[in-house]
Structures are given as structure tokens and as C-alpha cells.
Amino acid sequence: MTDQGYGGRAGGHGGAPQPNPYAQGGGPYGQGAPNPYGQGGGPYAQGAPNPYGQSDPYAQGAPNPYGQPYQAPAPYQAPASYPANPYAQPLPPQPVPSQPAPVAQPVPAYQPAPAPQRPAPGGAGGPLGGRPGPAPRRNPVAVLLQFTLQWIYAPLWIAALVALFALLLWSGSSGPSGPSSDAWLKVNRTFIPPRRLKAELTGRPEDWERYVTPIVERRIRDAERRHAFGDGAVEEDFSRVMHVKLALRLYRGLGAAGVVRIAERYGWQGGASDEGRVRLRRVFPAPAPVAAPGPLDPPAAPGTPWGPQPSRPALLLPFILVLQIAYVPLCGVFSLLLFWGRHAQPDYWDRWGARWAVGPRAFWAELTGSSAAWERHIRRILKPGRGAPAKKADEPGVPSPVVRAVVPARTRVNLATYRGAGAQEVLRIAAEQGWVLDPAYTPEPEACVRLYKPHRAA
Incomplete structure (x- = not known):
């Protein structure tokens, strides 16, 4: 068996090396074999003719027909400046303002920020528009205790006051000096009415409003009635201002804003409150102006409002002069206890005295009925310098003398002064001193005559 694998034949291990069919000249293109493309080894071999000719566009060194060789861009050059304007005028030199040297500011010392404070319910900008709000509610146990004990100490207190006044009246002594305030005379300030008990115990604003509404309405009606009788502070335009005050005990759970809201229903406004x-x-x-006789007009007829009034009987006048020393103080004490010293008419006692008393200086004029005696009595009352003094500039609500250059002077003459002469006689004598009828009041010649005279303040 012939060894064909290892060394037995050509190509095996140990055999003679075989010639490379692709060596030089080997193979179909090897040496000695005919080259179908000629000696050059192909159509593009060295020396072979170029089918595109010698102008081969890709030949080495031939020019590129598709562009110029790459060149780097030239550096940027700024354009030349524009030519000078032949019509331009040279600008004048502008002055440069001098700058002040900076001043060194002192460094403020460190101050800690104030602690935030909770605004009061009635403070400025608060929900009550700057008016005090409801006061703290009282202890219900203390309220019930006061309501129970007041029925015992209130009658004793009143009895003690009556005894004190009687003692001072009959003894003629001024008595012991008491406190400057008159709170100890007013028992009602410590008295809780049954209508206020519910509001004090519950503390609800609606209960307080039901209690205080009738009080506000009653005091407003009383103030308007007193205005009709001539009360009130007179302003520069001859208008008059009326005031009403309510203590805290009457509206504790409602607040000042609630009281003002009730008063606005009747056309009143809130003033300065604390x-x-x-x-x-x-x-x-x-x-409105009312027709009145002038000082130079003909005298008014007797019995008319501006004329002389009927005098009392001459026989009755001495008894009135003597008895009035006793009954006038008694009537005053009785009125003080019954009405607490207040009446709807601010001039109640003047009107009462004109009917039931007689002045010592007017006694002779009324007893005789002489016109000269009445004229002397009127001139004695209307002496120069009479009138309301000007208010000081430092009083609340009074402007300074620079702002208020003219301060009016006002006075009042009662019926007891001119009974037998007439109110027109008062106007005639007062006109000699510059007095005129006061336009701030409606004339009441049957009761009094109010006079007005402007004068300059010092």
C-alpha cells in the first residue's frame, strides 16, 4: 500500500517540496506562461497605453478641472472710516459738572426690632373703627350676688342721703368735706335692673342690644327736647350741637361701635369715646329767622309776647317774698329725689322761679309797677361786661385765637327781670350796648330774651 500521507508521496511529511503554482512565472500568470494582457501584466500596467489618453484627469500632476486648489481665507480688515461731513458744525465743549465728594455716613447702632404687639379690638384700623369694643364679661356669681344684695343696701343708702341733706339744710353747716367726685350720690350706678340681669349673665351681644336700645332712644328724645328749649353748644354758624353720654355698665357686652350703630338709626353720630x-x-x-320788633319800633301792646306782662297782685308779693325762703329749698330737694335733679327743660328752675318767686331787687319794681323802676332794674342786669366769657384756647374743641379771631358773647335775661316792662324794652336798652337778638335760638319773649354780641378776643 502506497503511503500517501506522510513522506510517501509528494506533499507528505518528508517528501520533496512541490513547486508553487503561483510563484514567479508560475500559474497562468507565472513566468513562462503567456500573459493575455501582454508583458505589462494588464491594461494598466506600466507602459501600457491609457485608453483615456495622457490627459487622465486623475493622473498625478494633472490639473483639477473641478476647482482651484484650497487657499486659506484672508484675515478680517475693518472698513475704511466714512469721509468727514463738510456741513457738520463743531460741537461746543460741554462742561463737566463737579461731583461732590461722598460724605461718610455714620453707622447706626444696632437696635433690636420691637416685639410685635397685638392690636386692641377698638384701636385705629381695627374692626370697630377706633372705638372700644365689648368689655370683658363679669363673673356670673358676682352678678347674682350683687343683684341679690342691692335690694338691701340700696334703700339704706337712699335713706342715709335723705338724712344727710335734711341735716345740712336745717343746721346751716356745710358738712364734712367729701370726695371730689359725686359718684357716692348716685345709687343707680351700682344697681342692676332686672332687664339687664339676663345680658350680664349671658354676655351675648344680642341680649345687650335689646337692653340698651330703649335707653339710647330715650336719651336721644330727651336731648332733642332739651334742644327745643334752648340747650346745646353754639357753633360759629349759629348751629347747636347736642351730646349724649352712656356709661360702660349700660353697654358692656355690646361695645361702643354697637351703640353708635343704634344711634345712627335716629340721625345721630358717634363722638370721641374712651x-x-x-x-x-x-x-x-x-x-329759621322769626319776625321780631326792632329797638326803635313802636312799643308793643301790653299782654302781647313782646309787650309788658301782667304783674302779680301787690298784696301777694310780700307773702311770696317771705315764704319762698322755706318752700324754694324744699321744692329743690323734692325735685332732686324724685327726678334725680334733671328735667327736660334746661331752664326749668328759671321758669319756675318766674312764676312762684320774686327777686329782692325786682320786688319794688313789680310792687309799684313803675316803668322807671323796671328800666333801672333792666339796666342793672345788663351792666357793661355782662355775657358769656370767651373760652380759653387750651380747652378741648376750642381753636387758637389766631384761627378764631372773633368770639361771640351771649347772655340771657329772664322774665322776672322785665315782667312789667316787656321784652321789647330789653331789646331797646341792650341795643345801646351793641347787643342784638341771638340768631342761634328761636325767640321766646314769654320766658326769656337771649342776646348776642360779637367781640374781639384779646
Whole structure:
């Protein structure tokens, strides 16, 4: 068996090396074999003719027909400046303002920020528009205790006051000096009415409003009635301002804003209020002018409002002069205890005295009925310098003398002064001193004559 694998034949291990068919000249393109492309070894061999000719576009060194060789861009050059404007005028030199040297500011010392404070319910900008709000509710046990004991100490307190006044009246002594305040005379300040007991115990605003509404309405009606009788503070335009005050005990659970809201239903407004009371105010315009006789007009007939009034009987006048020393103080004490010293008419006692009393200086004029005696009595009352003094500039609500250059002077002459002469006689004598009928009041010649005279303040 012939060994064909290893060394037995050509190509095996140990056999003679076989010639490379692709060696030089071997194979179909080897040496000695005919080359179908010629000696050059192909159509593109060295020396073979180029089918595209010698101008081969890709030949080495031939020019590129598709562009120029790459060149780097030239550096940027700024354009030349524009030529000078032949019509331009040279600008004048502008002055340069001098700058002040900076001043060194002192460094402020460190101050800690204030602690935030909770605004009060009635403070400025608060929900109540700057008015005190409801006060703290009282202890219900203390309220019930006070309501129970007041029925015992209130009658004893009143009895003690009556005894004190009687002692001072009959002894003629001024008595022991008491406190400057008159709170010890007013028992009602410590008295809780049954209508207020529910509001004090519950503390609800609606209960307080039901209690205080009738009080506000009653006091407003009383103030308007007093205005009709000539009460009120006179302003520069002859209007009059009326005021009403309510203590804190009357509206504790409602607040000042609630009281003002109730007063606005009746045309009133809120005034300056504090923590202890609320103030209400209303401005009444000047009354319409009323026809009145002038000082130089013919005298009014007796019995007419501006004429002489009938005098009391001459035989009755001495008894009135003697007895009035006793019954006038008794009537005053009785009125103080019954009406607490207040009446709807601010001039109640003047009107009462004109009917039931007689002045010692007017006694002779009324007894004789002489016109000369009445004239002397009127001139004695209207002496120079009479009138309301000007308010000081430092009083609240009064402007300085620079702003208020003219301060009016006002006075009042009661019926007891001119009964037998007539109100027109008062106008005639007062005109000699510059007095005129006061335009801020409606004339009431059957009760009094109000006079007005402007004068300059010092």
C-alpha cells in the first residue's frame, strides 16, 4: 500500500517540496506562461497605453478641472472710516459738572426690632373703627350676688342721703368735706335692673342690644327736647350741637361701635369715646329767622309776647317774698329725689322761679309797677361786661385765637327781670350796648330774651 500521507508521496511529511503554482512565472500568470494582457501584466500596467489618453484627469500632476486648489481665507480688515461731513458744525465743549465728594455716613447702632404687639379690638384700623369694643364679661356669681344684695343696701343708702341733706339744710353747716367726685350720690350706678340681669349673665351681644336700645332712644328724645328749649353748644354758624353720654355698665357686652350703630338709626353720630363711656352727638342747624320788633319800633301792646306782662297782685308779693325762703329749698330737694335733679327743660328752675318767686331787687319794681323802676332794674342786669366769657384756647374743641379771631358773647335775661316792662324794652336798652337778638335760638319773649354780641378776643 502506497503511503500517501506522510513522506510517501509528494506533499507528505518528508517528501520533496512541490513547486508553487503561483510563484514567479508560475500559474497562468507565472513566468513562462503567456500573459493575455501582454508583458505589462494588464491594461494598466506600466507602459501600457491609457485608453483615456495622457490627459487622465486623475493622473498625478494633472490639473483639477473641478476647482482651484484650497487657499486659506484672508484675515478680517475693518472698513475704511466714512469721509468727514463738510456741513457738520463743531460741537461746543460741554462742561463737566463737579461731583461732590461722598460724605461718610455714620453707622447706626444696632437696635433690636420691637416685639410685635397685638392690636386692641377698638384701636385705629381695627374692626370697630377706633372705638372700644365689648368689655370683658363679669363673673356670673358676682352678678347674682350683687343683684341679690342691692335690694338691701340700696334703700339704706337712699335713706342715709335723705338724712344727710335734711341735716345740712336745717343746721346751716356745710358738712364734712367729701370726695371730689359725686359718684357716692348716685345709687343707680351700682344697681342692676332686672332687664339687664339676663345680658350680664349671658354676655351675648344680642341680649345687650335689646337692653340698651330703649335707653339710647330715650336719651336721644330727651336731648332733642332739651334742644327745643334752648340747650346745646353754639357753633360759629349759629348751629347747636347736642351730646349724649352712656356709661360702660349700660353697654358692656355690646361695645361702643354697637351703640353708635343704634344711634345712627335716629340721625345721630358717634363722638370721641374712651374705655369708660361712649359719646353721641348731633348738629342741629340754626333756626329759621322769626319776625321780631326792632329797638326803635313802636312799643308793643301790653299782654302781647313782646309787650309788658301782667304783674302779680301787690298784696301777694310780700307773702311770696317771705315764704319762698322755706318752700324754694324744699321744692329743690323734692325735685332732686324724685327726678334725680334733671328735667327736660334746661331752664326749668328759671321758669319756675318766674312764676312762684320774686327777686329782692325786682320786688319794688313789680310792687309799684313803675316803668322807671323796671328800666333801672333792666339796666342793672345788663351792666357793661355782662355775657358769656370767651373760652380759653387750651380747652378741648376750642381753636387758637389766631384761627378764631372773633368770639361771640351771649347772655340771657329772664322774665322776672322785665315782667312789667316787656321784652321789647330789653331789646331797646341792650341795643345801646351793641347787643342784638341771638340768631342761634328761636325767640321766646314769654320766658326769656337771649342776646348776642360779637367781640374781639384779646
